[in-house]
Amino acid sequence: MMDDETLNTVETMEAGKKAGTQGSCGLLRREMIWSGVCAAGLSGLGASSAFAQSRGKPADGERGFNPMTWLNRGRDSFEVVYEASTGVVAARTRDFSIRAPDGNVCQARIAYPVTVFDRMPLIIFCPDAGCKGAMYDPLIGALAASGYFVIALDDPRAISLKAGDGATLVANAPEMRRPSPAEARFLIDMASEAAQVLGARANRVDATRVGVAGHGEGAWMALSLAGWGSSNSDGAAARDGRVVAAFVLSPSPLENNARIVNAVPDGGALALLAGQQGALPTALPGCGLIALNLPMRSTNFGGLIGNPSANRKTGPRPAPEPRPLAAAVAAASIFFDWGLKRQSDRKRTLLGLDGRVVEGLSQPLHLHRI
Template identity: 90%
Template sequence: MGVCKTEGTQGYCGLRRRDMIWSGVYAAGLSVLGPSSAFAQSKGKPTGVERGFNPMTWLNRGRDSFEIVYEASTGVVAARTRDFSIRAPDGNVCQARIAYPVTVFDRMPLIIFCPDAGCKGAMYDPLIGALAASGYFVIALDDPRAVRLKAGDGTNLVANAREMRSPNPAEARFLIDMASEAAQVLGPRANRMDATRVGVAGHGEGAWMALSLAGWGSSNSDVASARDGRVLAAFVLSPSPLEDNARIVNSVPDGGALALLAGQQGSLPPALPGSGLIALNLPIRSSNFGGLIGNPSANRKTGPRPALEPRPLAAAVAAASIFFDWGLKRQSDRKRTLLGLDGRVVEGLSQPLHLHRI
């Protein structure tokens, strides 16, 4: 993957953007690196917006949606990425990364991505780029503790500076508020970003922020305090371990937002029975897919780089895509496809997928 250089520019509505060196096109594929109450409240199609015809829908008619996204995610990901920053009312500057499809055909739901501790949004390009290529407008936060350093050999690193402020769910809520300004990168098609359909995603420590925004959290915490009622669905990868005797609980009596957890079998945190949580076990060897996403230990030399795991990550992206199609795009047939992943044998994976509802 190429090294990106950024340069501050002034964008739409005072939004400062720093475009990637490859004209903003992220072309590095993974090969090289029951509905909830909130869901029910958002029924109905938006009106008065520009819509387009997606020829890929016609070309892929009759094909399995998981297979389509899985194959696309293992090749060249057709997404653009932009870095941007915007000042919040409290004076803090929110740094983030935008990802969106190369060609915008139709309305795109919004996904806010929360990174692992000490990680920047750009470290998740293989993940957010693949989600964007599936028809989503993704805004990935930078962990404010992520600081750029330069190693002795001149390599750019990102270190976890613990003395800096920790990420706050308020930043994610602020970015949802400001999503229409971020969408100005789409130019005349900015109205195709749909901020009325919001999903969240996260990895590692950021998985818990994403879950909290959707009304889920640890049984040892105040689960309801960070919930954002606009969030309809949450997808998280490899959440950091829970404290002893804690379980994942939902703060909303009638179910709230949909939630899907994915990670290594035996490592996913437990949930209270009957919570409605969906768990997907992936045949992965490392929580960051062998360095493909995130880089929490980049501030020290770790010896030989571990083996990459593009196929398991592509499977996770495909599952996330059909999950968000169900929860955000209101495509009810995707629920059947998602639940049908249990026991599915996928080409390139060492073991079948295992999915169950808790």
């Protein structure tokens, strides 16, 4: 199902080991360790107890010894991930390309832990309008370091341009095709192809436990895959039954009088909504949605994620907000541990975030169930 260009790239990689490149099915040349990871010193921060297996003791061939589980025992799981997310994240990223049955090429970004200990649930990430998956490395890298295999889609409307000084810019081309839930479902189907980046440990990606995440416009695509949507639309149409948990960050505003609704009879997937105090879309009472209010100033955390130029008109660039983003990532990690890894104690940790004072944040967190 891969496009000819990708296949040729893989064959060139296999034949050109003298150049020091590595090839695997559907993967492009570029590989990087995000932000210059020091695996020896920092993998412990990213590992945390989130690596714990959720269902019984796995076979020896499917699990390695994770020393960080022992080192972090007794520590608050939110604190572990929060601390790890404010430093250098112990995750690797790669670009991924594969041709879908409709002929379109799916471009995506893969993030996975520096050291793979246990089987990892799959998370599909949906970006904001005109954004590439690589714009979310601080977010998807931190989730990956907590023990998840993350595939972040590229929005087809995100066009790379060269500036006069040679810098690469990303522009939003609204005339291009919009991303669709079918593209995300296809990437879930092809998770085993993406997992080849792990080599002999490719079987440690568990595509039977799927979560979705999204930002801005992509938040609504993620919610629709989980059986949620706007009261003015058919949210059940895009639902994927394999998705059991959805985390969305700063979803784009809804039209007037619209609310978030649970659109499927069985209740759909667990859903956690995070964003600015007073700026989150409203939901119908009793729908079961969990909302987390963060003390943040900008919906892209001062340019740390997404494309800040899409919303910034004039004036200086906003100051980065690494700690509010780290708090969002830590909450998402705890949420996915509960929903995907079935660690029941994480539910208590998550609900305990209401009113929690976090070092580096100007205000306490506020969490409530709608």
